[in-house]
Amino acid sequence: MISICQYNRLKVAKNTKHGYFLENREGDNVLLPHKFAAKDYEAGESVRVFTYIDSQNRLVSTTQNPKILLYEFAILRCVDIAPFGAFMDWGLERDLLIPNGEQETAIQPGEYHICYLYLDDQDRPTGTTRVSRVLDRNDIELEVNEEVDLVIWEETKLGYKVIINHIYEGLIYHNEIFKNVFVGKPMKGYVKKIREDKRIDISLEQIGYKNAIDGNRQMILTALHDNGGKLPLHDKSTSEDIKETLRMSKKAFKKTIGALYKEKKIIISDKGIQLT
Secondary structure, three states, rough: OOOOOOEEEEEEEEOHHHHHHEEEOOOOEEEEEHHHHHOOOOOOOOOEEOOOOOOOOEEEEEOOOOOOOOOEEEEEEEEEEEEEEEEEEEOOOOOEEHHHOOOOOOOOOEEEEEEEEEEEOOOOOEEOHHHHHHOOOOOOOOOOOOEEEEEEEOOOEEEEEEEEEOOOEEEEEEHHOOOOOOOOOOOEEEEEEEOOOOOOOOOOOOOHHHHHHHHHHHHHHHHHHOOOEOOOOOOOOHHHHHHHHHOOOOOHHHHHHHHHHOOEEEEEOEEEEOOO
């Protein structure tokens, strides 16, 4: 079966005036129009394509790379609106429709929104910005310390809401953020805590002393090498200076330089740290 709104690897069956007909092992076929082909193909050649239902309800494929895949989230820009919905640029020739009923707030041209891609009742690609409605809050199949994929969703008073593995909702607290984050940014994170009310706390740093030290250790050594072996930071430096230079908390910085000092990798003085 050829998957809709996903990538498929298919073989070229024949070349026609309309384009290339591609087939899978079961003999299912789809048209790759010439204008969407990356090059000229030979019969039997394997091609990786994205397949979807077009505006005329035809199954077609393209070598273009969309900005979002089926049942995933991404930030997309609105390029036009109509009485029935908004059209978002998702990287293909035909824009992605978000019907009025699927808009959390009314979308205007030029705006960026976190969107979710699904199929309507005719298997046509459709978007929604009603993020909360499609997230799973019951069957959480995650473990503490597990590495996860994140999409930054929105900022709140407590921190940033994130979408975890395109399935769950989580939160990163403001006082635990030492990296540049912004809405729509994809990042890696770690499950810090799963609460009884099914809320999930996320950390951008590896959980546990050893993992945190290992990651921060390499970050400091790299920064030292990039700055001639010296950094004007020490255990008396302000939290703001440390965060601005290393995107790291003062607590993590002090633990890490203490470990590096014991390993005789660095020297610590009132002027800063330097490689031995």
